[in-house]
Amino acid sequence: MSEVILKATAAKDAANVLNRLTTAQKNEALILVADALLDQEARILAANEEDLARGKESGTSPSLLDRLKLTPARLKDISDAVRLIVELPDPVGELLDTYHRPNGLFIEKRSVPLGVIGIIYEARPNVTVDAATLCLKSGNSVVLRGGSAALASNRAIIAVMREALSRSSVPADALQLIEDSDRGSVDEMLKLNGLLDVIIPRGGASLIQNVVKNATVPVIETGEGVCHTYIDASGEYAMAESISVNAKAQRPSVCNSMETLIVHQAFARAHLVSLAEKFREVHVELRGCDVTRDLVSWAKPASDADYATEYSDYILNVKVVNDLEEALGHIQRFGTKHSECIVTEDAANADRFMQEVDAAAVYHNASTRFTDGFEFGFGAEIGISTQKLHARGPMGLPALTSTKYRVVGTGQIRT
Amino acid sequence: MSEVILKATAAKDAANVLNRLTTAQKNEALILVADALLDQEARILAANEEDLARGKESGTSPSLLDRLKLTPARLKDISDAVRLIVELPDPVGELLDTYHRPNGLFIEKRSVPLGVIGIIYEARPNVTVDAATLCLKSGNSVVLRGGSAALASNRAIIAVMREALSRSSVPADALQLIEDSDRGSVDEMLKLNGLLDVIIPRGGASLIQNVVKNATVPVIETGEGVCHTYIDASGEYAMAESISVNAKAQRPSVCNSMETLIVHQAFARAHLVSLAEKFREVHVELRGCDVTRDLVSWAKPASDADYATEYSDYILNVKVVNDLEEALGHIQRFGTKHSECIVTEDAANADRFMQEVDAAAVYHNASTRFTDGFEFGFGAEIGISTQKLHARGPMGLPALTSTKYRVVGTGQIRT
Missing domain, CATH: 3.40.605.10 (Aldehyde Dehydrogenase; Chain A, domain 1)
Incomplete structure (x- = not known):
């Protein structure tokens, strides 16, 4: 035997x-x-x-x-x-x-x-x-x-x-x-x-x-996490910056860190340049859509393959969208159903995001990095299930x- | 596509x-x-x-x-x-x-x-x-x-x-x-x-x-059920007969019906001949161990392959055991973890059986035929899971x- x-x-x-x-x-x-x-x-x-x-x-x-x-x-x-x-x-x-x-x-x-x-x-x-x-x-x-x-x-x-x-x-x-x-x-x-x-x-x-x-x-x-943070039109700048930088850069190697930042076009016009600067300060490489690259000249182009990649590294995709609907579509297409976040002051948009996004954990105004047995108060963790059964x-x-x-x-x- | x-x-x-x-x-x-x-x-x-x-x-x-x-x-x-x-x-x-x-x-x-x-x-x-x-x-x-x-x-x-x-x-x-x-x-x-x-x-x-x-x-x-009923030394004859005949013959084609009857040797000496007669009356073929065949001459011999088979038919294996321990061993070896029953008036033996038998449903003094979403009061059933996850x-x-x-x-x- x-x-x-x-x-x-x-x-x-x-x-x-x-x-x-x-x-x-x-x-x-x-x-x-x-x-x-x-x-x-x-x-x-x-x-x-x-x-x-x-x-x-x-x-x-x-x-x-x-x-x-x-x-x-x-x-x-x-x-x-x-x-x-x-x-x-x-x-x-x-x-x-x-x-x-x-x-x-x-x-x-x-x-x-x-x-x-x-x-x-x-x-x-x-x-x-x-x-x-x-x-x-x-x-x-x-x-x-x-x-x-x-x-x-x-x-x-x-x-x-x-x-x-x-x-x-x-x-x-x-x-x-x-x-x-x-x-x-x-x-x-x-x-x-x-x-x-x-x-x-x-x-x-x-x-x-x-x-x-x-x-x-x-x-x-267990495992794979292509996690998104979506900053809605009404997202507060300070909170959006703090949450998104934390989600990406606090510990990029783990599955609950962010791989793609999705930004409402109104927020992007007002704040994306400043926000990109914050990522540059912590040595995060940006890969963006066309609108992102118009605003942030140093960002590299992002491909569909990039949007589907769990970098586990100091690399971040940035995608500017017209509305919540487009953000939801992007997450449905590229997400791995792990952890997804919306930063918004609009209660209706938050509700819709939390209801419609199909993921193990959905966040309103908090970093995806909290998806963890200890942070959830379980006292231990055998892993993070990415299946539904x-x-x-x-x-x-x-x-x-x-x-x-x-x-x-x-x-x-x-x- | x-x-x-x-x-x-x-x-x-x-x-x-x-x-x-x-x-x-x-x-x-x-x-x-x-x-x-x-x-x-x-x-x-x-x-x-x-x-x-x-x-x-x-x-x-x-x-x-x-x-x-x-x-x-x-x-x-x-x-x-x-x-x-x-x-x-x-x-x-x-x-x-x-x-x-x-x-x-x-x-x-x-x-x-x-x-x-x-x-x-x-x-x-x-x-x-x-x-x-x-x-x-x-x-x-x-x-x-x-x-x-x-x-x-x-x-x-x-x-x-x-x-x-x-x-x-x-x-x-x-x-x-x-x-x-x-x-x-x-x-x-x-x-x-x-x-x-x-x-x-x-x-x-x-x-x-x-x-x-x-x-x-x-x-x-979902599905496979090699279910057992164990009649302990202290099992009441009338209840044991009623439960075991029901578990086998009320609807043999379904997964929660009994395939093997396990009988304590003391109960067997006192009652197996009468009980076998009841099965003969409802046209159930018996396949037994050596002790069973000494008591019930018309029973055919049961092989290990028989003990492992879900007949879904009017066929029943009968196994006489020396004690509860041997019954538990037989169930562990041949059971499919679906539904298992003990008929006993001994509370300690019932507790041990219910605790140690590894099955979706364990019964004390009731027919295994109750393993069913409607009988459990769920109002509907999509199937009976035989897995643990x-x-x-x-x-x-x-x-x-x-x-x-x-x-x-x-x-x-x-x-």
């Missing part, structure tokens, strides 16, 4: 135990994990050094190496994040609904763990701990398949966590790392119906699209549960 | 209109549809005659022909079912959660339509109306791809419904029928990411597995919605 099948089978058996544990038992295990990550700091950092050395040899970019790197401070943050998960309410066992039927049946709908969750992700070793502990807290086993660049780090982290679990009520087998870094192990996970209940991909667009296109196991799609937008612990109907009778039969 | 792309594109455009309609506007359209189905009875029945004649010529079985057949009485039932959907609460726009964040952001989570729903189904023309009107009520456009055996009936029904919609606020294009009966049109729908938001297959196991295995569009899996068990109108976060600020930016 392959590594993937062996480990997924062990994870499934463990899920049947985990499913019956109390909140206290799960929390005790998580605290042991948080402690062990600090106690075993030297072991984890030594393994991380191996990955870093291998990465330098193979010419990995400094920014990727930085994402891979663990330090005592970063390990402390990772351990602290586990302690925060301990504090969160247990999403399992929640009474979601009850029905008394005329025939006397009593029906309860309760949240239950999903079962076994597969996570396919890239190089950051903090995801290993974060994803694993969110799964365990919600009563799920987890099969992790991280990038090969972090393999030594992930091996050490998982060994430390499994040792900690072996001193708790949570079976160590609830936590599995696929070490085979061949692409075949990903392909195998994608078709593992019956052993994996769901796969959550975390990483770049190509990783996510490979999972979405090839998986027969149900997938929660099961969960949409930032996903906290409840997104890692399913439901079960419990029906209690006194001998009822169907006639 | 292909028929599928043209019609799905029109459906998507219509969804943007449908999304903004009030409950009253949608209900008015549904009432026009219900009326039109009766007014145009002759036209629909004539088309149905074509399908029936073609079916007879090609040697379709009498039971399939009966499922295909429409009569004035059946058409009246179909029209009445639409009127019942009118009476149900609108699942769209429900306030699911609100958050006030410390930074002043006000966040609302509301239910929204999924968008465009693809339904791939088999020959029964009542599904055409039922699925379409549930989608419209929940603000979704629908692209239907029915079986070729019912093509003339479906064409007539959809033409009548679209004519009715054209006199309402709901765009006729919200309702699309794919008429190309080539298998290629199904394959095309399965990969139509961006135009279809979800596909719901309705039909036999091979149809559903084809959709689950090949779709890149998100799927809600999005919806599990009987799906009413809320299963046809997604969510949207609406965030209102006063200029907040992220720091």
Whole structure:
């Protein structure tokens, strides 16, 4: 049997135990994990050094190496994040609904763990701990398949966590790392119906699209965000500047940052030159429509391909429109249904935008950068769903549960 | 452009209109549809005659022909079912959660339509109306791809419904029928990411597995049920007989009927001979384990393949077990996570069964035949989900919605 099948089978058996544990038992295990990550700091950092050395040899970019790197401070943050998960309410066992039927049946709908969750992700070793502990807290086993660049780090982290679990009520087998870094192990996970209940991909667009296109196991799609900010005719200049600069430049690499600024022609005539200057000050390259380029001579031309691109960088498309209708059409054509914002003082236009734009999160007078589990107050985030089934937008612990109907009778039969 | 792309594109455009309609506007359209189905009875029945004649010529079985057949009485039932959907609460726009964040952001989570729903189904023309009107009520456009055996009936029904919609606020294009009966049109729908938001297959196991295995569009899996009834040592004989005979024989063709009866050895010694006699009286063939066959000489032997089969027929496996543990193991190995029942007077055993069995619905002292949207009080059913994501068990109108976060600020930016 392959590594993937062996480990997924062990994870499934463990899920049947985990499913019956109390909140206290799960929390005790998580605290042991948080402690062990600090106690075993030297072991984890030594393994991380191996990955870093291998990465330098193979010419990995400094920014990727930085994402891979663990330090005592970063390990402390990772351990602290586990302690925060301990504090969160247990999403399992929640009474979601009850029905008394005329025939006397009593029906309860309760949240239950999903079962076994597969996570396919890239190089950051903090995801290993974060994803694993969110799964365990919600009563799920987890099969992790991280990038090969972090393999030594992930091996050490998982060994430390499994040792900690072996001193708790949570079976160590609830936590599995696929070490085979061949692409075949990903392909195998994608078709593992019956052993994996769901796969959550975390990483770049190509990783996510490979999972979405090839998986027969149900997938929660996360990730791509071509987000827009539309400044309406009545938008206040100071607010529009502050929100749009924040949405683009505060952290361009993340999915909730803005890729295209849409500006009503009246606002553009009055303010686009000043606003463009603000973007230039923070080193954002502008690519504009013809009207934009008439007003802002240094802007490059924007193509349809540009409007469809998630730059994740200091590049911004600017499109001047005649009215709200045209703005809505642009978002419908190029948006990825992630996060969209209108800056306006006109309540009717705000309402129409919020109602008609099809996206996980729509904003009136606030930056799209808030689409995030922590900013939404969930206390944790397993990812941001860009699909419409099961969960949409930032996903906290409840997104890692399913439901079960419990029906209690006194001998009822169907006639 | 292909028929599928043209019609799905029109459906998507219509969804943007449908999304903004009030409950009253949608209900008015549904009432026009219900009326039109009766007014145009002759036209629909004539088309149905074509399908029936073609079916007879090609040697379709009498039971399939009966499922295909429409009569004035059946058409009246179909029209009445639409009127019942009118009476149900609108699942769209429900306030699911609100958050006030410390930074002043006000966040609302509301239910929204999924968008465009693809339904791939088999020959029964009542599904055409039922699925379409549930989608419209929940603000979704629908692209239907029915079986070729019912093509003339479906064409007539959809033409009548679209004519009715054209006199309402709901765009006729919200309702699309794919008429190309080539298998290629199904394959095309399965990969139509961006135009279809979800596909719901309705039909036999091979149809559903084809959709689950090949779709890149998100799927809600419905259907297969290898359901068990476990009679514990303390089960009351009269109740056990009544529930198990009902679960098997009241309507064997449906997914919530029982395929395997599991019996505690103490109950078996006392009662299995009498119980088997009851099954013989209603013409149920028994296939048993060795202990069963020692007690019931006329039972045939049951193989592992039998235990894994959804017979949908008057055939029942019988397995005698030593204890609850062994019963749970059998269900975990062979169950399809649909509906599972324990008959017992022992509260602790009932609790353990209800907690540990991983299924959409678990029953204590009631027939598994109750797993059904109408029996659960939902007033309608689009199918019974056998997956864990999005919806599990009987799906009413809320299963046809997604969510949207609406965030209102006063200029907040992220720091």
